[in-house]
Amino acid sequence: MYSDQQINDSYLEQAQLAQVQRWFALSGLPTVTEAGLSGLLDEGFSLRLDGRELAGSAIDYVDYLNSNSSLRIDGSYLNQIAFPNDGIVGAYVDAKCNLLDEVTGEVFAASARIEFGAEPTLLPPIERVMLSSLTTDIAGKFMPPEASRLLSVNHRWHTLVESPSKDAELFRDIVADDFAMEFGHGAVRSFAELEAWLYGSASSVKGARHDLESFEWKQADGEVSKAIFVLDWLGFNQQNERMMAKTKHTWSIVDDDPGTGFPRIKLIEVEFLKAFQLVESS
Numbered sequence: 001m002y003s004d005q006q007i008n009d010s011y012l013e014q015a016q017l018a019q020v021q022r023w024f025a026l027s028g029l030p031t032v033t034e035a036g037l038s039g040l041l042d043e044g045f046s047l048r049l050d051g052r053e054l055a056g057s058a059i060d061y062v063d064y065l066n067s068n069s070s071l072r073i074d075g076s077y078l079n080q081i082a083f084p085n086d087g088i089v090g091a092y093v094d095a096k097c098n099l100l101d102e103v104t105g106e107v108f109a110a111s112a113r114i115e116f117g118a119e120p121t122l123l124p125p126i127e128r129v130m131l132s133s134l135t136t137d138i139a140g141k142f143m144p145p146e147a148s149r150l151l152s153v154n155h156r157w158h159t160l161v162e163s164p165s166k167d168a169e170l171f172r173d174i175v176a177d178d179f180a181m182e183f184g185h186g187a188v189r190s191f192a193e194l195e196a197w198l199y200g201s202a203s204s205v206k207g208a209r210h211d212l213e214s215f216e217w218k219q220a221d222g223e224v225s226k227a228i229f230v231l232d233w234l235g236f237n238q239q240n241e242r243m244m245a246k247t248k249h250t251w252s253i254v255d256d257d258p259g260t261g262f263p264r265i266k267l268i269e270v271e272f273l274k275a276f277q278l279v280e281s282s
Helices: 004-008 010-027 058-066 145-162 168-173 191-199
Strands: 041-049 052-055 071-074 092-101 107-116 126-133 175-182 207-219 224-236 242-254 264-278
Touching: 004 010, 004 207, 004 224, 010 071, 010 092, 010 107, 010 126, 010 145, 010 207, 041 058, 052 058, 092 126, 145 168, 145 207, 145 224, 145 242, 145 264, 168 191, 175 191, 224 264
Parallel strands: 041 126, 175 264
Antiparallel strands: 041 052, 071 092, 092 107, 107 126, 207 224, 224 242, 242 264
16 A cells, blocks of 8 residues: 555656656657757766666767667566655666667667656656666567657656646647547536646545556557556545545547657546545555
């Protein structure tokens, strides 16, 4: 069971996870531009593999990814990203990933320590990534860049929803002009209605966290992808009692510029698998 701090600080976890998945997605693209790094990497970013420096700045990293001798990085699946500080948000996360040597074609497993700045923010820049090859591990099934992109916007959405200092304007970068949300007992069909929902029912709890239990995705027509997220919700009501729920989210997502920012959400359809209920004391 999560501590009160882990519930209240969940939005900071979500913020780091959004950046981690965005970095995985960027690192798996065939070509990368400086614009893709906006808000993602610290200017002094560095990348190391087994102690050897591959890039010593954000610009170096762009050059490295666009070189013919670089490694491609496949993102980490859900349960392979960890917060080592007893599950509390800290200055880094640990993950597993796959590395593809584009010269030899070899694929091998690696661990990644992804470090952030000292001050937690809603969009924390990545300062350093240290990769260590895992010679005893067999490369497994990991996320392609397209899937990491979808996960990045899911975590970004929940960063902004869970944040105690809610700001509807920050949603403009992740929702389409025709964004809509259907959630059984109501609907959102304009940005004004999104604002009303955010400052209304979404603010009616004292704190909440959304844990991603499962994720499925598929490329749909044109540039629109479908993603299905099953989420465990845990939070506090106004009486400071713990409550829980389980939901299934089906998202339609537009990603017409994979090298920059976040994809944009066209539609969120929410189905309650378990209704909100009080958590029984153990």
